[in-house]
Amino acid sequence: MSGTFVGMPVFPTAARAALGDTQLRHNLAHATGVIRAKRAKLVDEVEAAHAAGAPGGWEDLRLAGAAVKQRALDDLAGQLELLEESLTKAGAVVHWARDAAEANAIVARVAKSHGADEVVKVKSMVTQEIGLNEALEAEGIAAWETDLAELIVQLADDLPSHILVPAIHRNRAEVREIFLRRMKDVGRPAPADLTDEPKVLAAAAREHLREKFLRAKVGVSGANFAVAETGTLVVVESEGNGRMCLTLPEVLVSVVGIEKVVPTFAELDPLLRLLPRSSTGERMNPYTSTWSGVTPGDGPQEVHVVLLDNGRTNALADQVGRQALRCIRCSACLNVCPVYERAGGHAYGSVYPGPIGAILNPLLKGTGEKQTDSLPYASSLCGACFEACPVRIDIPEVLVHLRTKVVDGHRGDFPPKAEAVAMKGAAWAFSDASRLGLVEKASGLSGRVLGRLSKSAFPGGRPTAGRLAGPAVAWTGARDLPAPPAESFRQWWARTDGGTRPDSTATPSSTTTEGETR
Amino acid sequence: MRVALMVTCINDAMFPDTGKAVVRLLRRLGVDVEFPASQTCCSQPMVNTGYLDEAVPVVRTFTEAFAGYDAIITPSGSCAGCARHQHGMVAERSGDPALVKAVAETSPKTYELSEFLVDVLGVTDVGAYFPHTVTYHPTCHSLRMLGVGDRPRRLLENVRGLRLRELPAAEQCCGFGGTFAVKNSDTSVAMGSDKARHVRETGAEVLVAGDNSCLMHIGGTLSRQQAGVRVMHLAEILASTEDEPAGASTASHEGSAR
Numbered sequence A: 001m002s003g004t005f006v007g008m009p010v011f012p013t014a015a016r017a018a019l020g021d022t023q024l025r026h027n028l029a030h031a032t033g034v035i036r037a038k039r040a041k042l043v044d045e046v047e048a049a050h051a052a053g054a055p056g057g058w059e060d061l062r063l064a065g066a067a068v069k070q071r072a073l074d075d076l077a078g079q080l081e082l083l084e085e086s087l088t089k090a091g092a093v094v095h096w097a098r099d100a101a102e103a104n105a106i107v108a109r110v111a112k113s114h115g116a117d118e119v120v121k122v123k124s125m126v127t128q129e130i131g132l133n134e135a136l137e138a139e140g141i142a143a144w145e146t147d148l149a150e151l152i153v154q155l156a157d158d159l160p161s162h163i164l165v166p167a168i169h170r171n172r173a174e175v176r177e178i179f180l181r182r183m184k185d186v187g188r189p190a191p192a193d194l195t196d197e198p199k200v201l202a203a204a205a206r207e208h209l210r211e212k213f214l215r216a217k218v219g220v221s222g223a224n225f226a227v228a229e230t231g232t233l234v235v236v237e238s239e240g241n242g243r244m245c246l247t248l249p250e251v252l253v254s255v256v257g258i259e260k261v262v263p264t265f266a267e268l269d270p271l272l273r274l275l276p277r278s279s280t281g282e283r284m285n286p287y288t289s290t291w292s293g294v295t296p297g298d299g300p301q302e303v304h305v306v307l308l309d310n311g312r313t314n315a316l317a318d319q320v321g322r323q324a325l326r327c328i329r330c331s332a333c334l335n336v337c338p339v340y341e342r343a344g345g346h347a348y349g350s351v352y353p354g355p356i357g358a359i360l361n362p363l364l365k366g367t368g369e370k371q372t373d374s375l376p377y378a379s380s381l382c383g384a385c386f387e388a389c390p391v392r393i394d395i396p397e398v399l400v401h402l403r404t405k406v407v408d409g410h411r412g413d414f415p416p417k418a419e420a421v422a423m424k425g426a427a428w429a430f431s432d433a434s435r436l437g438l439v440e441k442a443s444g445l446s447g448r449v450l451g452r453l454s455k456s457a458f459p460g461g462r463p464t465a466g467r468l469a470g471p472a473v474a475w476t477g478a479r480d481l482p483a484p485p486a487e488s489f490r491q492w493w494a495r496t497d498g499g500t501r502p503d504s505t506a507t508p509s510s511t512t513t514e515g516e517t518r
Numbered sequence B: 001m002r003v004a005l006m007v008t009c010i011n012d013a014m015f016p017d018t019g020k021a022v023v024r025l026l027r028r029l030g031v032d033v034e035f036p037a038s039q040t041c042c043s044q045p046m047v048n049t050g051y052l053d054e055a056v057p058v059v060r061t062f063t064e065a066f067a068g069y070d071a072i073i074t075p076s077g078s079c080a081g082c083a084r085h086q087h088g089m090v091a092e093r094s095g096d097p098a099l100v101k102a103v104a105e106t107s108p109k110t111y112e113l114s115e116f117l118v119d120v121l122g123v124t125d126v127g128a129y130f131p132h133t134v135t136y137h138p139t140c141h142s143l144r145m146l147g148v149g150d151r152p153r154r155l156l157e158n159v160r161g162l163r164l165r166e167l168p169a170a171e172q173c174c175g176f177g178g179t180f181a182v183k184n185s186d187t188s189v190a191m192g193s194d195k196a197r198h199v200r201e202t203g204a205e206v207l208v209a210g211d212n213s214c215l216m217h218i219g220g221t222l223s224r225q226q227a228g229v230r231v232m233h234l235a236e237i238l239a240s241t242e243d244e245p246a247g248a249s250t251a252s253h254e255g256s257a258r
Helices: A011-019 A022-051 A058-074 A076-089 A100-113 A125-129 A132-138 A148-155 A172-186 A198-215 A241-247 A268-279 A312-317 A321-326 A332-336 A338-343 A354-365 A370-377 A384-388 A395-408 A418-430 A433-453 A470-476 A489-496 B009-013 B016-028 B052-066 B077-085 B087-094 B097-109 B113-120 B140-146 B151-157 B185-201 B212-224 B234-239 B251-255
Strands: A093-097 A118-121 A142-145 A218-221 A225-227 A232-237 A251-257 A287-291 A302-308 B003-005 B071-074 B110-112 B133-136 B163-165 B206-209 B230-233
Touching: A011 A338, A011 A370, A011 B185, A022 A058, A022 A268, A022 A332, A022 A338, A058 A076, A058 A268, A058 A321, A076 A093, A076 A225, A076 A302, A093 A100, A100 A132, A100 A218, A100 A251, A100 A302, A118 A198, A118 A241, A125 A132, A125 A251, A132 A142, A142 A148, A148 A172, A148 A198, A172 A198, A198 A241, A218 A241, A225 A268, A232 A241, A232 A268, A241 A287, A312 A321, A312 A354, A321 A354, A321 A395, A332 A338, A332 A354, A332 A384, A338 A354, A338 B185, A354 A370, A354 A384, A354 A395, A370 A395, A384 A395, A384 B140, A395 B052, A418 A433, A418 B052, A433 A489, A433 B009, A489 B009, A489 B016, B003 B016, B009 B016, B009 B212, B016 B234, B052 B087, B052 B097, B071 B077, B071 B097, B071 B113, B077 B087, B077 B097, B077 B110, B077 B140, B087 B097, B097 B110, B110 B113, B113 B151, B113 B234, B133 B151, B151 B163, B151 B234, B185 B212, B206 B212, B206 B234, B212 B230, B230 B234
Parallel strands: A093 A302, A118 A142, A118 A218, A218 A251, A251 A302, B003 B071, B071 B110, B133 B163, B133 B206, B206 B230
Antiparallel strands: A225 A232, A232 A287
């Protein structure tokens, strides 16, 4: 994959471009709509079963899942040491990596120690986060993505735009085109008579990948969960291509974020029920692979686990933000997000897009850089993400918290941003009702002027403020704005003693202006 | 019971008719509602943009204005949500234990209008009359932050003459989102245009909601499209009666006669 998120513009700019991509808009609306409906159906099913006597409804399951992850995070150091001990006992080699560079170097070293010039990869978010493919490429090692959608993204030199379905922005005609043009450069070519039928496309991918599975000496994966008690890593997937990578190569290297730890095997239960329902809208995912170190004569005989921080301890140190480390990468928040549905994943400039990306990126990287700082604002705070999150991450709460961090990071700026000046002004007016009264009188006057100048009105007759210039164009460029009323509510209350004195017809109604004559 | 109206800054300055409607409605239901004149804003514009220090004096003003009331009623799910779920965070930021205590008093007493009507007064038929076809948009903060559930619907279903049409994708955000509407105006407009399309699909004459901020966005979009649909706050429909009708297409015109 040679695409890069480095140098991406701030969210509003990137989103503006994405909003004009009709194919993207169409694909996203369709795909997120389908997956939302599938998820909702399964949540209803759990609820119905509970109503019929089954123990625990969906909310109970969410609470259980959140509690498991939280328990691990509350004792992260202890759980990680236990995980290391269990893994070592089971024959795995444990490595610790502070950041992307360290993790990438470890994987490259392992591959080179076996003289490998290629690795096959299980779909994994964390290896994208650390830019492993690019790092390996620089070392002369080719990393082949084997997840169908990741393969599409890689062949097209593209970037993933969704956690679960990274090629959600492509349609099947495009996929056919990509396969026809690019497969031949990196392995078995696509058949010349390739059609855009999903079955045919999948068959071409199968043929293309098979030779890589059979040839590769080294497999690379992430992990959905890492059980401290038993040293068991878990990978959850739909295609079986992941299992190929996990079982066929002689050597397996798994890069695992330290937040993936789960205390006990039994505690996988709520998570394995929550994850497929929340992500693909399935009761159970087709392939769940678990392995604990090395099993003699079965699967990879050399197993490495790279435990990666890369900003996770920063996130853990953030009292409000640390809940984001409960994330199990299901992408339910993306699928319900009205902003994601329209702007798509690339606009977030990270392998973690959508609502979770809007909090995870600033938490992992820290605030203070323009693109990262734009992410917490890429939300209307509608709360749909929190409602859908299977591990109850209060994303809106964290978004607001991170906005505070962004603002606090600019408190010393000179000159201050226009927004900061406006907020100071608002705070001044809102700190004292008499000041607000003055502002409203001025607004009433402006309303009379705007109303008189206005050439348009809302249904019902209230004049619009017209098309304003300056910062107001962000509103009035696409939306009418009512002209302020001549009289504010508090003026009305004072004048009529709360409406108890007759409201003289000689006074203007609040919603029309002086300019309105009859 | 001492009841205060928290009219909200946006209604005070931009949509005073909503405040008047709440007063008329509550009086009709026998509630002697007061308007503490020292009130200003709930602080949400600052909080949700990240300006917590700026929110502190605003929250202090709120707690002072509404101290001693048994119920603080507001015709806004969003502002009620801020008072209930965000004032605590602002008070913590201030480091002032007195403010933390004051917030603990006012926060739980803050009700969104439909909550107060259904839960406190126990009414779903407020004696309203509104002979128009309407559709209802559940605003995000009333739906997901407060959990008002079907309270507004039950109130609307009991309005005589009112024909309620289902809004497709009702639970999806309209795209207002406070400063989001200007900081990310392109995305906001994209969301608003879908909401407006769904509203038009219902064939309703009026779109009703419990937050004028969201209605300003959707209504502004519909108006620019010359869609022929108007927006009204829930309070104005509930205040409407045979004797004092609201929402006929020229109602606000008539009111301005002089």
